[in-house]
Amino acid sequence: MARILIKDLVKTFGGFTAVSGINLDVRDGEFLILVGPSGCGKTTTLNMISGLQSPTSGQIIIGNTVVNDFEPGERGLGMVFQDLALFPHMTVFENIAFGLRVKKVAEKEVRERVSAAAAAVHIEPLLAKLPRECSGGESQRVALARTIVTNPSVFLMDEPLSSLDAKLRVDMRTELKGLHKRLKATFVYVTHDQAEAMTMADRIVVMSKGRIEQVGTPLEIYNRPATQFVAGFFGMPTMNFLEGTVEVNGSGRCFRAAGLEQPLPDAVPAAVADRKVVLGVRAEHVLVGNGGALRGTAQLTEPLGDMTLVYFDYGQKSPLVAKVGPATPLQPGTPLSFGFAAERCHLFDAGSGARLF
Amino acid sequence: MATIATMSPEQARARRLRRERRARALRHVILLAWTGFIVFPIFWMVSTSFKDSGEWISWPPHWLPHAPTLHNYAQIFAFSKIDPTLSRQATEQAFSIWKGLGDAVLVCTTASLLALLLGTFLAYSISRFKVGGKHFRHTILTIRMIPPIVVAIAILMYYAILIPYASTSLLGIRVSLFDTYVGLILIYTATTVPFVIWMMLTFIEEVPYTLEHAARLMGAGRITVIRRIVLPLVASGMVVTFLFVFILNWSEFLLALTLTHPEVTTLTVLLNKFQSASEGRLYGPQAAIGTMITIPVVILGVLIQKHLVKGFSFGTIRK
Numbered sequence: 001m002a003r004i005l006i007k008d009l010v011k012t013f014g015g016f017t018a019v020s021g022i023n024l025d026v027r028d029g030e031f032l033i034l035v036g037p038s039g040c041g042k043t044t045t046l047n048m049i050s051g052l053q054s055p056t057s058g059q060i061i062i063g064n065t066v067v068n069d070f071e072p073g074e075r076g077l078g079m080v081f082q083d084l085a086l087f088p089h090m091t092v093f094e095n096i097a098f099g100l101r102v103k104k105v106a107e108k109e110v111r112e113r114v115s116a117a118a119a120a121v122h123i124e125p126l127l128a129k130l131p132r133e134c135s136g137g138e139s140q141r142v143a144l145a146r147t148i149v150t151n152p153s154v155f156l157m158d159e160p161l162s163s164l165d166a167k168l169r170v171d172m173r174t175e176l177k178g179l180h181k182r183l184k185a186t187f188v189y190v191t192h193d194q195a196e197a198m199t200m201a202d203r204i205v206v207m208s209k210g211r212i213e214q215v216g217t218p219l220e221i222y223n224r225p226a227t228q229f230v231a232g233f234f235g236m237p238t239m240n241f242l243e244g245t246v247e248v249n250g251s252g253r254c255f256r257a258a259g260l261e262q263p264l265p266d267a268v269p270a271a272v273a274d275r276k277v278v279l280g281v282r283a284e285h286v287l288v289g290n291g292g293a294l295r296g297t298a299q300l301t302e303p304l305g306d307m308t309l310v311y312f313d314y315g316q317k318s319p320l321v322a323k324v325g326p327a328t329p330l331q332p333g334t335p336l337s338f339g340f341a342a343e344r345c346h347l348f349d350a351g352s353g354a355r356l357f
Numbered sequence: 358m359a360t361i362a363t364m365s366p367e368q369a370r371a372r373r374l375r376r377e378r379r380a381r382a383l384r385h386v387i388l389l390a391w392t393g394f395i396v397f398p399i400f401w402m403v404s405t406s407f408k409d410s411g412e413w414i415s416w417p418p419h420w421l422p423h424a425p426t427l428h429n430y431a432q433i434f435a436f437s438k439i440d441p442t443l444s445r446q447a448t449e450q451a452f453s454i455w456k457g458l459g460d461a462v463l464v465c466t467t468a469s470l471l472a473l474l475l476g477t478f479l480a481y482s483i484s485r486f487k488v489g490g491k492h493f494r495h496t497i498l499t500i501r502m503i504p505p506i507v508v509a510i511a512i513l514m515y516y517a518i519l520i521p522y523a524s525t526s527l528l529g530i531r532v533s534l535f536d537t538y539v540g541l542i543l544i545y546t547a548t549t550v551p552f553v554i555w556m557m558l559t560f561i562e563e564v565p566y567t568l569e570h571a572a573r574l575m576g577a578g579r580i581t582v583i584r585r586i587v588l589p590l591v592a593s594g595m596v597v598t599f600l601f602v603f604i605l606n607w608s609e610f611l612l613a614l615t616l617t618h619p620e621v622t623t624l625t626v627l628l629n630k631f632q633s634a635s636e637g638r639l640y641g642p643q644a645a646i647g648t649m650i651t652i653p654v655v656i657l658g659v660l661i662q663k664h665l666v667k668g669f670s671f672g673t674i675r676k
Contacts (some may be wrong), residue, residue, distance in 0.1 A: 098577075102578055
């Protein structure tokens with residue numbers, strides 16, 4: 001049983017609060033990804049789960065045991081580090097065998113288990129090599145084999161793919177997901193890469209400034225971001241944000257900002273009327289052409305192959321971005337009409353950033 | 358459009374080659390002069406060690422011995438009372454280096470190993486547990502900046518007077534560190550530990566924390582982590598540090614002169630005693646002993662050259 005329960009976890013360094021009272025329930029067998037910008041407290045949280053750092057206050061419960069005072073090696077965890085942390089003076093075999101040797105496992109069993117772990121990640125031919133003789137992807141697999149050989153019930157991963165090139169990273173994402181399915185263990189994974197989080201996680205925990213902003217499935221996070229921060233952090237390109245107010249006329253709702261008016265669905269609560277709000281709309285929900293009521297001028301186009309990003313000016317200081325088809329005739333300077341898909345607009349409180357609709 | 362200089366590409370090339378040749382020649386002249394400056398005393402010492410007494414201070418100087426002799430070496434390596442044929446320039450002193458050599462090897466090796474052991478563990482705790490705060494490493498090095506002459510007499514007072522006095526009054530037995538192996542080893546260890554800490558800190562900080570974290574997560578305790586991860590990775594650095602400290606101890610003179618003799622005599626102190634009433638300073642045996650002191654250092658250096666390069670270049674641990 002490898003459920004992890006985190007209760008009111010706090011970590012301070014001198015006067016700086018890295019993690020400020022988070023609560024989290026990691027389900028058994030779940031692939032949970034902690035994501036957020038640098039310094040948001042995600043690695044500190046992972047280090048506290050692993051035992052490499054002690055919490056200032058709060059509890060960490062693995063299974064049914066409070067493990068706050070357990071040594072890292074006593075918690076039944078495996079961890080893959082950002083720099084992989086392979087022992088440079090040991091062969092791949094010895095690297096993988098290290099954990100077993102520490103636990104004084106019999107030599108015959110060590111050989112069997114190392115071979116099995118190496119086979120699981122397809123690195124059998126590397127066993128006699130030194131880590132420096134392995135490529136980036138191979139080193140990654142060695143680090144994984146070294147972790148799985150001890151059969152931990154929880155895998156902790158601290159940005160393990162960050163040192164790989166883009167293509168290899170995508171390949172390794174698939175492999176990690178496959179590994180999670182095979183092992184059925186609990187994975188807690190830290191990254192600042194939203195694509196990794198979206199593609200691999202069962203659930204995502206978005207963190208900012210030591211707090212949890214939102215916990216949810218990748219699609220929940222993407223489609224119903226709980227805060228403006230989450231909305232801005234997920235999605236490429238970044239969501240368009242416009243400051244303004246909502247007017248409520250009977251059953252009709254309308255968002256007004258400088259140089260712009262956008263009807264909103266009736267479901268928008270009347271309580272948001274006359275409040276300062278931020279309207280968020282993703283680039284794919286900005287509808288260019290189609291007789292949109294608003295006018296703008298294309299400034300820059302970025303063809304991505306399967307689509308093109310159009311940055312356009314609509315008379316205000318920051319431009320908007322829209323996703324259009326790959327064969328768009330739009331060129332910088334071309335006038336265009338646009339509108340927003342009303343059902344896909346998000347409203348956030350301009351002060352707190354909390355989701356209003 | 359800017360105009361290109363009027364000379365042809367061939368001329369420009371010839372000019373570049375000329376400049377490079379000139380710079381190379383100048384570099385070699387400077388390096389040769391510097392090498393000569395450094396090597397000359399060593400050459401003179403070795404040359405003198407093969408000269409008979411008449412040639413030691415002859416004028417004009419004999420660059421090479423006119424009548425090469427092993428006499429000086431026979432004298433310093435004599436095992437027993439000196440043969441009358443050898444002792445013609447000497448007083449009754451037996452100028453054998455065996456005692457000095459034995460003492461120097463014993464004291465320097467023990468003190469260097471002790472300093473290495475202590476310093477490595479201290480450096481580890483300073484690096485990993487931030488013992489002593491942020492500037493502790495600099496504080497440690499400043500201890501070593503104190504000239505030995507400042508402490509020599511104070512230590513002598515402790516060794517020869519205060520410790521014997523205190524032990525006699527408190528325990529009823531006289532304990533003296535003056536002119537003892539333990540005394541000299543202790544002071545050599547104390548004076549070189551700062552260097553060991555300073556050097557080993559550099560090597561230990563090259564070992565990424567995550568290696569230790571990984572090992573700890575796999576169940577290894579602190580001692581296992583140090584033994585199986587940290588020490589193997591800083592082994593080259595330890596060899597370099599040991600050599601450095603050994604050479605410091607091997608060539609130390611002032612403290613040995615102040616705190617020892619006649620029971621404990623290191624080579625540097627012995628070297629100073631090579632005088633005779635009739636002939637003054639005995640340059641021949643001194644040169645021979647100087648050569649003998651230098652040889653182990655050179656041999657050590659050559660033997661561990663690989664480690665030296667590795668140790669001083671760093672960057673070998675991180676992948």
